[in-house]
Amino acid sequence: MAPAESKNDGLLLDAYSEAVSSAARRVSPSVVNIEVRHKTRTPYGPREGGGSGSGFIFTSNGYILTNSHVVHGASRIEVALTDGVRFEAEVVGDDPHTDLAVIRVNAQGLTPAVMGESQSLLPGQLVIAIGNPLGFQATVTAGVVSALGRSLRSSTGRLVDNVIQTDAALNPGNSGGPLVDSRGRVVGVNTAIILPAQGICFAIPINTAKVVAGELIKHGKLKRGYLGIAGQDAAGRGLRVLGVEEGGPAQRAGVIEGDLVIAFAGKTLSGIDDLHAILTEGLIGARSSITVLRDGEKLALDIVAEEAK
16 A cells, blocks of 8 residues: 555646646647747848747737747748648737737638736746747646846846746757646746756746737837936946937037936936836836036936837
């Protein structure tokens, strides 16, 4: 007769397996494979290369969420559903700063994924990643939320905040696929792995993705403020100005090279990432205050942020 502990272990494993397989069944019809073509110029003439990634349907009329780095600059995009049906897709909007993009296929009646809430996640919570790593379609991996509130630097240099760290295995091709909870609700967009580390993977939280997707559908991009400053972090004390764009908002405000920017719009700055976080759409065209230290003197200057091109 099997010991009671063995029976309990078996029940726990059965429950775990059922949670993973049930979540995978729920979200799999919404997961897509994305194949892209890129045209590049070489010394020997134009060439065309390819790549692939994942994504998931979030509206029944063909809107699909994925990573920016999967589709950015693509000359052709093809989407394959889990049943093998293929569509050509177009980019609706693309935001490299958060590594998110929305594409669309000309189809109706698709099965959208159920959106969850990333704010309710807890470290240690079961999560499942579904995508097409290395060309192996509809691959399911499971793990836990390793940590919350991580920061991840995008390809543009901006910092993405509140990133989810997970040990659910990701590989090239998983990018853009969903990270879901045990109920099959999307809580993140898988975006990055750290090589050669094992079990350190990241996902953009779905609460961020919802906001970004809405803006991309409306405007095709996210509106961000721009000051015309080149600078570097000053050991947590602010932003040291290394250059000021001629005719830009900072120059018109009186900011000069060598200034130490310590506050903007009433908020203290520890570095350039703080400034990026503050420069949102709401400040574009609005008069704000920028505080600088210059030759031991604190100056408060009026500045009007412009929309970044």
